[in-house]
Amino acid sequence: MRSLSSSPWQHRLNSRVFGSGQYAIRIWVKPDQLARFNISVPEVISAIQQQNTVNPVGLAGGEPAPWGQEFTYMAIARGSLITPEQFGQIVVRGSSAGGTVRLEDVARLELGSQVYSTRARMNGQPSSIIALYQLPATNSLAAADGVRRVLTELKQRFPKGLEYVIALDTTQPVTAGIREMIKTLLEALALVVFLFLQSWRATLIPLLAVPVSLVGTFVFFPLLGFSINTLSSFGLVLAIGLVVDDAIVVVEAVERYIHDGLPPRRPYSCRATL
Numbered sequence: 001m002r003s004l005s006s007s008p009w010q011h012r013l014n015s016r017v018f019g020s021g022q023y024a025i026r027i028w029v030k031p032d033q034l035a036r037f038n039i040s041v042p043e044v045i046s047a048i049q050q051q052n053t054v055n056p057v058g059l060a061g062g063e064p065a066p067w068g069q070e071f072t073y074m075a076i077a078r079g080s081l082i083t084p085e086q087f088g089q090i091v092v093r094g095s096s097a098g099g100t101v102r103l104e105d106v107a108r109l110e111l112g113s114q115v116y117s118t119r120a121r122m123n124g125q126p127s128s129i130i131a132l133y134q135l136p137a138t139n140s141l142a143a144a145d146g147v148r149r150v151l152t153e154l155k156q157r158f159p160k161g162l163e164y165v166i167a168l169d170t171t172q173p174v175t176a177g178i179r180e181m182i183k184t185l186l187e188a189l190a191l192v193v194f195l196f197l198q199s200w201r202a203t204l205i206p207l208l209a210v211p212v213s214l215v216g217t218f219v220f221f222p223l224l225g226f227s228i229n230t231l232s233s234f235g236l237v238l239a240i241g242l243v244v245d246d247a248i249v250v251v252e253a254v255e256r257y258i259h260d261g262l263p264p265r266r267p268y269s270c271r272a273t274l
Helices: 031-037 041-051 084-088 140-155 172-197 200-224 230-259
Strands: 002-004 013-018 023-029 058-060 073-075 091-094 100-102 107-113 129-134
Touching: 023 031, 023 041, 023 084, 041 091, 084 107, 129 140, 140 172, 172 230, 200 230
Parallel strands: none
Antiparallel strands: 002 013, 013 129, 023 107, 058 073, 091 100
8 A cells, every 4th residue: 555646636545456456486296206305395495585585795805904905895695586596496405425305406487466356357357456545635626637647648658558547437437426416506597586586686685695695604624624515415415595595585575575566675564563
């Protein structure tokens, strides 16, 4: 797992690769050969551990050095073994007569995956799954857009035959909620309000009330630690409907008083008699 960041969008993500695995030298011992040479499996393991090590060699010209020695050279020896051929040359057992039994004599060696319990497939083809996790205090929509932008740039350097597919995008419900919120706002203003009030003049009242209520709501979002997600988008959809309904009730009440003969700007008092 590592952290990815990109300067254009400044949103950090945790990334984890599934299915790729780690390479390892797999050693398949041959029981018949082990029995032939009277060699046990612990002897094979011990030989590998002893001969597949990084041993320090030392310095040439280091202290204490004779007078006039000006240069010091680092002695570098071969490190751990890498290829199956190098592992095959490990001496498992030697005899006084000069004969040796090497690892390739008693085992089959190959370069493979360290574990085979996890595999990644995409449409039946071998693939590697890269999961990106959003870190706290980041914008998921901006992070998703940044990932798509970076993938588009990296695709130009992909080798032939390599493609990428975004199989799962958890930000889609958030974008869908925002679209539904805008759709609900337009439907409420264009259809419901005008259908009930039958007047463009009366429609202006809900048209002005909805943005004011939304702006007032978003002011408290950062103060309360809220963010735009599926739940908050659903709440905004309901809030828009409630504000529009309340505005319709107020406008209809005003229209009734005007229809009864009261002037639009004249204050009036309501007196109840018991």
